[in-house]
Amino acid sequence: xxxxxxxxxxxxxxxxxxxxxxxxxxxxxxxxxxxxxxxxxxxxxxxxxxxxxxxxxxxxxxxxxxxxxxxxxxxxxxxxxxxxxxxxxxxxxxxxxxxxxxxxxxxxxxxxxxxxxxxxxxxxxxxxxxxxxxxxxxxxxxxxxxxxxxxxxxxxxxxxxxxxxxxxxxxxxxxxxxxxxxxxxxxxxxxxxxxxxxxxxxxxxxxxxxxxxxxxxxxxxxxxxxxxxxxxxxxxxxxxxxxxxxxxxxxxxxxxxxxxxxxxxxxxxxxxxxxxxxxxxxxxxxxxxxxxxxxxxxxxxxxxxx
Amino acid sequence: xxxxxxxxxxxxxxxxxxxxxxxxxxxxxxxxxxxxxxxxxxxxxxxxxxxxxxxxxxxxxxxxxxxxxxxxxxxxxxxxxxxxxxxxxxxxxxxxxxxxxxxxxxxxxxxxxxxxxxxxxxxxxxxxxxxxxxxxxxxxxxxxxxxxxxxxxxxxxxxxxxxxxxxxxxxxxxxxxxxxxxxxxxxxxxxxxxxxxxxxxxxxxxxxxxxxxxxxxxxxxxxxxxxxxxxxxxxxxxxxxxxxxxxxxxxxxxxxxxxxxxxxxxxxxxxxxxxxxxxxxxxxxxxxxxxxxxxxxxxxxxxxxx
Numbered sequence: 021x022x023x024x025x026x027x028x029x030x031x032x033x034x035x036x037x038x039x040x041x042x043x044x045x046x047x048x049x050x051x052x053x054x055x056x057x058x059x060x061x062x063x064x065x066x067x068x069x070x071x072x073x074x075x076x077x078x079x080x081x082x083x084x085x086x087x088x089x090x091x092x093x094x095x096x097x098x099x100x101x102x103x104x105x106x107x108x109x110x111x112x113x114x115x116x117x118x119x120x121x122x123x124x125x126x127x128x129x130x131x132x133x134x135x136x137x138x139x140x141x142x143x144x145x146x147x148x149x150x151x152x153x154x155x156x157x158x159x160x161x162x163x164x165x166x167x168x169x170x171x172x173x174x175x176x177x178x179x180x181x182x183x184x185x186x187x188x189x190x191x192x193x194x195x196x197x198x199x200x201x202x203x204x205x206x207x208x209x210x211x212x213x214x215x216x217x218x219x220x221x222x223x224x225x226x227x228x229x230x231x232x233x234x235x236x237x238x239x240x241x242x243x244x245x246x247x248x249x250x251x252x253x254x255x256x257x258x259x260x261x262x263x264x265x266x267x268x269x270x271x272x273x274x275x276x277x278x279x280x281x282x283x284x285x286x287x288x289x290x291x292x293x294x295x296x297x298x299x300x301x302x303x304x305x306x307x308x309x310x311x312x313x314x315x316x317x318x319x320x321x322x323x324x325x326x
Numbered sequence: 327x328x329x330x331x332x333x334x335x336x337x338x339x340x341x342x343x344x345x346x347x348x349x350x351x352x353x354x355x356x357x358x359x360x361x362x363x364x365x366x367x368x369x370x371x372x373x374x375x376x377x378x379x380x381x382x383x384x385x386x387x388x389x390x391x392x393x394x395x396x397x398x399x400x401x402x403x404x405x406x407x408x409x410x411x412x413x414x415x416x417x418x419x420x421x422x423x424x425x426x427x428x429x430x431x432x433x434x435x436x437x438x439x440x441x442x443x444x445x446x447x448x449x450x451x452x453x454x455x456x457x458x459x460x461x462x463x464x465x466x467x468x469x470x471x472x473x474x475x476x477x478x479x480x481x482x483x484x485x486x487x488x489x490x491x492x493x494x495x496x497x498x499x500x501x502x503x504x505x506x507x508x509x510x511x512x513x514x515x516x517x518x519x520x521x522x523x524x525x526x527x528x529x530x531x532x533x534x535x536x537x538x539x540x541x542x543x544x545x546x547x548x549x550x551x552x553x554x555x556x557x558x559x560x561x562x563x564x565x566x567x568x569x570x571x572x573x574x575x576x577x578x579x580x581x582x583x584x585x586x587x588x589x590x591x592x593x594x595x596x597x598x599x600x601x602x603x604x605x606x607x608x609x610x611x612x613x614x615x616x617x618x619x620x621x622x623x624x625x626x627x628x629x630x631x632x
Contacts, residue, residue, distance in 0.1 A: 032401045033409060036394045048383035048510030049581050051357045055389065073392070073413070075381035075420075077354035083361065086379070088342045091417045093424070095338045097501075099479045100470045103339060104501065105424040107379070108417035111397045114381075116420065118399070118411040137578050138556045141594060250444045250632065255587055272443055272588070272615060275355075275581075281561055281590035282578070286613055288447060296610075304602075307592055309578060326556065 033120045034059055038071060045134035051075035054132040059122070070121040070128050076114075086113050135311040139282060140320055143305045147220055150319050155217065155263055165264045168192060169212060179207065180240035187228045188212040191240050194268075196277075202247055205271040209233045216265035219258045219285060219306070224298035227291060233267050234287050241269060255284040259308050259316075282309050339426045340365055344377060351440040356583075357381035360438040365428070375428040376438055382423050385506050392419050423504065433466075441617035445588060446626055449611045453526055456625050461523065461569055464621075471570050474498060475518060485513065486546035493534045494518040497546050500574075502583075508553055511577040515539045522571035525564045525591060525612070530604035533597065539573050540593050547575060561590040565614050565622075588615050 038057040046053040052074045058066030078086075092108040121128050142151060167173035168190060182188035189209045193199055197206035211229060216222065222230070238249035251272045260266065267287055270276040278284065293300040310317040310326075320326035344363040352359040358380045364372030384392075398414040427434050448457060473479035475496060488494035495515045499505055503512035517535060522528065528536070544555035559576045563584055566572065573593055576582040584590065599606040616623040616632075626632035 032399055032411060035396070035399055035411075035413070038393055040389055040393070043386055043389075046384060046386075046507075046509055047581070048507060049356060049583075051381050051383055053384040053386075053389065071393075073384060073389075075357050075384075077357055078352060078359040078379060078381075080349055080352075080359075083346055083349075083359065083379075086422070087344055087346070087377075090341070093338055093341055097480070097483075099473065101427055101429065102470070102501070103426045103428070105338060105341070105426070106421040107341070107424045108421050111414035111416060111420075114417075114420050114422065115412040115414050116392075118413045120409045120411070121407055122409070123407060134579075136557075139559070139578055140556075250446075251442075252445070253586070253588055272445060275586070279586045280559070280581070281585055281587050281592055282559055284587035286587055288611070288613055292611055305594070305598055307594060 033069070033122055035071070035118070035120075038069065039066070044070070044129065044132040054134075056124075056129050056132075067122070068124045068129065070124045070132055072119040072121075072132075074117045074119075076117055082113055089113065135313050137309045137311050138317060138326060139307055139309055140317070140326055141305050141307050142320075144303045146320070146323075146325060147302075147306075150323050150325065151259075151316065152220075154316050154319050160262060162262050162264050165210060165262065165266075166214075168210060179244050180236065182232055182236055183212070184232075185212050187232050189229070189233050189237075189267075191237055191269075202245060202271060204274045204276070205241075205245060205247060205252075205269070206274070206276060207237075207241065207269040209237050209267040209269065211265040213265065217263040218260050218265070219256050219290065219301050221265075222290065222294060222301050224294050227294055229265075230287060230291050230294070234291065237267070237269055247271065253279060253284075254287045255279065256287065256290060257283055258285060258306055259310075282307055339375070339428055341377070341424070341426075344375065345372070350376070350435065350438040362430075362435050362438075373428070374430045374435065375426060376430045376434050377427075378425040378438070380423045380425075382421055382504060383507055383510055388419055395419065425501070436619050439619065441619045443615045443617055444623060444632060445613055446616055446623070446632055447611050447613050448626075450609045452626070452629075452631055453608075453612075456629050456631065457565075457622065458526075460622050460625050466568065468568050468570050471516060471568065471572075472520075474516060485550050486542065488538055488542055489518070490538075491518050493538050495535070495539050495543075495573075497543055497575075508551055509577060510580045510582070511547075511551060511553060511558075511575070512580070512582060513543075513547065513575040515543050515573040515575065517571040519571065523569040524566050524571070525562050525596065525607050527571075528596065528600060528607050530600050533600055535571075536593060536597050536600070540597065543573070543575055553577065559585060559590075560593045561585065562593065562596060563589055564591060564612055565616075588613055 040055050040057050042056040044054040044056050055071045057069050057071055086109050090107045090109050094106045096104045177192050178190055180191040189211045191209050194206040194208050241247055253270045253272050255268050346361050346363050348362040350360040350362050361377045363375050363377055392415050396413045396415050400412045402410045483498050484496055486497040495517045497513055497515050500512040500514050547553050557578045559578050561574050
């Protein structure tokens with residue numbers, strides 16, 4: 021147990037003896053931190069551990085105690101009717117959830133290690149000279165997409181289909197959604213048209229397809245799930261995770277991964293921009309994030325563009 | 327001050343005397359809770375306050391202390407190499423950020439109350455006929471913005487300033503960021519120009535201002551915080567929460583509230599669109615979310631547009 025801290029359980033992990041080697045990942049929003057640490061064994065050699073700390077959500081029943089029984093309240097800033105403080109609560113009202121993986125292997129350490137992310141601003145020229153050749157050189161299989169379109173897989177999961185080969189699509193729940201609650205509703209529309217890799221390939225000739233996805237997609241979701249179009253976030257990713265045109269439908273109230281402004285493009289905006297200028301997405305610079313370990317980042321770095 | 331808790335600042339809000347009336351909103355993911363409370367005045371009548379509690383992100387330099395100096399470590403579950411505990415740290419290592427709005431009006435209470443959210447697709451005409459008259463009829467005070475621009479408040483928090491009255495701005499850390507870790511870096515650039523309400527007012531005449539904010543903002547953040555521009559998400563909100571032009575700078579790795587595609591507009595995209603067409607933001611339809619209780623939603627409903 022943790023020496024000198026009387027309260028520790030005798031059987032527990034020797035947290036106080038952990039030597040922190042590295043912060044693997046942290047999230048200021050979630051109030052979590054992932055640590056790689058080592059504990060000395062009897063023989064004196066270090067054994068790896070992953071320790072995950074997470075502040076706990078507030079519990080309504082403890083709030084009054086928290087406000088009344090703080091040990092200190094320190095003013096930080098005041099401006100007009102707004103002020104901020106640091107409140108120091110007693111330990112029993114402010115615990116930290118601690119998860120330990122021990123002993124941890126190299127695989128565990130890699131799993132929790134965060135990659136740096138960089139924003140790329142890709143011009144139309146950059147797309148032609150860097151991204152497109154890279155995409156073409158990759159042979160990412162999208163057989164699973166064709167299996168869905170041809171009803172060779174997941175046919176029973178299809179919510180709606182417009183079978184037109186150029187303007188049609190299949191609407192299917194995303195794997196991330198278990199369909200048990202509407203709170204995190206997530207569906208994908210996959211175009212029957214097979215020659216549109218991404219947003220970059222769209223021109224005004226694709227407006228009928230895009231309008232079908234927008235209008236028929238909303239209609240199908242209203243019918244099947246009783247969720248109105250005004251409560252849906254409908255968007256494309258750029259870069260997409262696979263190069264066959266697809267559109268994401270998520271519940272507006274759901275803070276879905278990948279819906280932030282540097283990755284997502286509202287389908288309504290895409291339609292309006294194509295109505296304005298058929299070549300909008302061939303000409304315009306587009307911003308997207310790349311992780312440090314992604315091969316496309318290296319291509320941009322080699323070209324002196326990142 | 328908070329009676330019986332010796333550490334409190336005498337000038338501070340009487341937190342210990344707050345009677346909690348209602349939980350306005352909470353987020354288990356963010357570890358935040360928004361409270362409506364009342365404080366008894368000398369006359370005994372209650373004055374409304376909003377109190378926002380937020381657990382703070384972990385700070386790397388305190389982690390070793392946190393592991394060593396916990397007051398108690400309580401085993402919860404163990405399974406193979408995995409185990410979970412509750413760790414009770416000493417108060418000084420586990421503060422809670424407390425934001426007070428006092429006195430609070432009904433509008434403040436409504437602002438923080440959780441509501442259903444609906445997407446609006448506002449055309450240029452809708453803006454002129456519905457949104458603009460509504461914005462003009464409201465008299466939300468932005469005195470606190472002028473206080474910053476005139477150095478009457480928060481002057482010591484300013485990170486960078488370009489003092490030009492038409493193309494200049496002030497860069498200041500957002501209230502939500504405690505500046506103790508870069509993980510959730512959040513700054514705001516506030517324009518000295520006072521006649522730009524939002525994205526809708528921007529034309530090519532504002533390109534010098536926008537380019538200054540983008541380039542000088544990135545430069546100042548690199549200099550002060552050693553965070554490169556490629557690791558920043560730089561964007562405007564539409565609708566904004568106050569109608570004086572401001573730009574958000576957040577760490578790319580930080581999943582900041584309000585950075586999703588239905589609310590945020592990348593400053594780089596705004597600049598490119600204005601270069602393409604000076605009237606882009608007067609003409610284009612813009613999508614944004616409105617909560618069920620927002621008066622602007624009613625205006626759109628009355629006009630048959632929502």
